[in-house]
Amino acid sequence: MYWEKYSHDEIKKTIFDGLKNNASYDNHMILGLPGTYLDREAFYDDAPFLKDAPFLSALIANPNHIGCHTLSSPDPNDEFKGTQAIEIDLIKLCAEQIFEGEKDAQDGYVAPGGTEANIQALWIYRNYFIREQNAKIEEIALVYSEDSHYSMPKGSNVLSIQPIILKVDENKRTILQNEFEEKILDAKKRGIKHFIIVLNLSTTMFGSVDEIAPITNFLKANNIDFKLHIDGAFGGFIYPFTNPNNEFNFKNKDITSITIDGHKMLQSPYGTGVFLIRKGYMKYVCTDEAQYVPGKDYTLCGSRSGANAISVWMILRVHGSSGWKVKMLSLVDKTSRLCSKLNELKIEYFRNPYVNIVAIKSKHVPKKIAEKYHLVADSYEQEPKWYKIVMMPHVKQGEIDSLLNDLATFAS
Numbered sequence: 001m002y003w004e005k006y007s008h009d010e011i012k013k014t015i016f017d018g019l020k021n022n023a024s025y026d027n028h029m030i031l032g033l034p035g036t037y038l039d040r041e042a043f044y045d046d047a048p049f050l051k052d053a054p055f056l057s058a059l060i061a062n063p064n065h066i067g068c069h070t071l072s073s074p075d076p077n078d079e080f081k082g083t084q085a086i087e088i089d090l091i092k093l094c095a096e097q098i099f100e101g102e103k104d105a106q107d108g109y110v111a112p113g114g115t116e117a118n119i120q121a122l123w124i125y126r127n128y129f130i131r132e133q134n135a136k137i138e139e140i141a142l143v144y145s146e147d148s149h150y151s152m153p154k155g156s157n158v159l160s161i162q163p164i165i166l167k168v169d170e171n172k173r174t175i176l177q178n179e180f181e182e183k184i185l186d187a188k189k190r191g192i193k194h195f196i197i198v199l200n201l202s203t204t205m206f207g208s209v210d211e212i213a214p215i216t217n218f219l220k221a222n223n224i225d226f227k228l229h230i231d232g233a234f235g236g237f238i239y240p241f242t243n244p245n246n247e248f249n250f251k252n253k254d255i256t257s258i259t260i261d262g263h264k265m266l267q268s269p270y271g272t273g274v275f276l277i278r279k280g281y282m283k284y285v286c287t288d289e290a291q292y293v294p295g296k297d298y299t300l301c302g303s304r305s306g307a308n309a310i311s312v313w314m315i316l317r318v319h320g321s322s323g324w325k326v327k328m329l330s331l332v333d334k335t336s337r338l339c340s341k342l343n344e345l346k347i348e349y350f351r352n353p354y355v356n357i358v359a360i361k362s363k364h365v366p367k368k369i370a371e372k373y374h375l376v377a378d379s380y381e382q383e384p385k386w387y388k389i390v391m392m393p394h395v396k397q398g399e400i401d402s403l404l405n406d407l408a409t410f411a412s
Helices: 008-021 048-052 054-061 081-098 114-132 151-159 177-189 213-221 306-344 367-372 397-411
Strands: 106-111 140-145 162-166 194-200 225-232 255-261 273-278 357-361 386-390
Touching: 008 054, 008 081, 008 306, 048 054, 054 306, 081 106, 081 273, 081 306, 106 114, 106 306, 114 140, 114 151, 114 194, 114 225, 114 255, 114 273, 140 151, 140 177, 151 162, 162 177, 177 213, 194 213, 213 225, 306 357, 306 397, 367 397
Parallel strands: 140 162, 140 194, 194 225, 225 255
Antiparallel strands: 106 273, 255 273, 357 386
């Protein structure tokens, strides 16, 4: 896992060169595109600081990255080929360096968020089963745990795929293997022949990480047709750097696609989910009717912000792989220190040791403390069972100490 750290000058040059290689609304006769720069009455394009602000310059230039550009080299006639090349470099970096894929063996794009990236995977696999296995839609099921992100029931609803929701252990947050096996075998008896499996690389509420091998070993032992998607929206930019034995990557042949979110650990703008998938699968969601789009479209959202893709690339290149690993390890270390204090106070909590989320049982946290520190509950519709803390870079040690003091006072 290695990628080079770039200096600010190198980053500026790459981005400004990319913008120069895009078509210019000022210098080219562009009459057919339903887009232009950001409104110049509201967003000044001649501010002197922009020469040192490549991301803001890209925002104002407003390149549209519609489509999936890893499927082929940027079209030389595409108006935004310059910045699309930066997104291609980003996808390669994520797929090949962070998730250990083979060279040029993955496709992907920067989606408006992890929700779309997850639904993109479900959409692809539903169509794959229908086209390649002659499946009827009622023969396809979506399997995920009760701790999974709400994009799973949303995707199930949108795509008319029936859900199979798995229970987890209340304290360990692990999928109950026996129930999983019973539900899969029962589904087969009911006529389900194809399964879309989603496992979590850090759940949103608990930071829990699902085990891959028990799930896939059972499916393969019983000759069950499945595709496996990893929802790493939260954990994708931290877990591979903090767990030296990480198995959530493309070296695992059972994994076909992965979601990661830039706007969580990476601190990029909202709207920077990243979808990664092995080559050969994007074709199942090609919108052939988008013939006015160079290369057609393969995404749910269609038009996408090129500037947002650039922001993710910038952050990874500013740190380099070594710098990013140091940053993630420091967050895990701060989280471990918090957990040590919780142990001293005999406060019950759940925490994966490679992730910066701590979920505390609600009996230890009165509502006024949860509100004071903006802790997030597992439910706002019923009495919460858990409150979570996320150790993000903005969290100061003094704030953690203050929380611990309040929790100690309540416990006494």
